[in-house]
Amino acid sequence: MLKRVDRVQIVIGDRAEAKSAAATIFGAELVREDEVKSLGAKRAVFQLGASRIEFLEADGAGPVADFAARWGGGGLYAAGFSVAELEEAAALFNRNGIKFAREGRQLFLDSTATCGMPTVISTFEELPRVGAVNWIYEVTNVVADWHATAERYTRIFGLNPSKYVPIEHREFGYTGALTMFDAPARLDRIEISQPTTEAAMGRFHRRHGDSLYMFYVETDSVETIAERLRGRQGRFTPRREGLHDGLWIHPTAFCGVLVGVSRTNVAWRWSGDPERGR
Secondary structure, eight states, rough: OEEEEEEEEEEOHHHHHHEEEEEEOOOEEEEEEEEGGTTEEEEEEEEEEEEEEEEEEEEESHHHHHHHTTTTTTTTEEEEEEOHHHHHHHHHHHHTOOOOEEETEEEOOOOTTTTTTTEEEEEEEOOBBBBTEEEEEEEEEEEEEEEHHHHHHHHTTOOOOGGGGEEEETTTTTTEEEOSSSSOOOOOOEEEEEEEEESSHHHHHHHHHHHEEEEEEEOOHHHHHHHHHHHHHHHEEEEEETTEEEEEOGGGGTOOOOOEEEETTTGGTTTTTTGGGG
16 A cells, blocks of 8 residues: 655754755755644645655644653654555555544554554655655664564555565664565665664664654765765764765754665665665
8 A cells, every 4th residue: 555655754843953954965845834733733844855854843732742752852753655545545544443633635643553653644746856865765663573563564554565575684783674665666665673682773772662763765876965964064974885875864963863875776785686776
């Protein structure tokens, strides 16, 4: 059922800084500002490549205010996925006993419906690319039991488990699966990661429990993103293979969120098609 990772939602404490970071690092452009009553939030929607970032600020009591209070003001709040038919998604959620709120052309699932991953479902739109990235292609859901999480997402999101790609990283300390939505055409997926050591992901999970950990974007020029980060004195770490292939943006450089940046197609190296990732 899921077609794309089409957006992320980020809780912010400083609207001006969030807007500046999105525009100067990624070339994102403001689409609209509105509110989401079910989240108790004011929202600023930016287009990022062919995807979107929704910045959320608490507007009274609600899930966003609770998140901000618990985690010190902000961070990566929710993952967003697009579907061909919103009513089909709503029917599938109802059959699986998944509660959701509906506002406009979006469905909102809280973290109790998933495994610590608040989710927004939108109708698929083919958007022109804006800025320095192509799109968001991955959200990372760190969990205690990746097998159980994969089984749940197969059922509630109508995914095809035959497309899943197993993953394991000894250095970073995790195992799990990539729930490839539309392989071999696209890289879009949820990375379900179960920590196996006390490396960074393991420490994060010990503190936050099952939750969203980070997201990834794809770009034709990693060096462009790096240069923009240097201009803001933003911290980042190149991939071991070199800056040409990708980097990680430190949370201090972008709204308290860890962001992975990959060169176009390079993620196929660990996503079932190594030759394509050259």
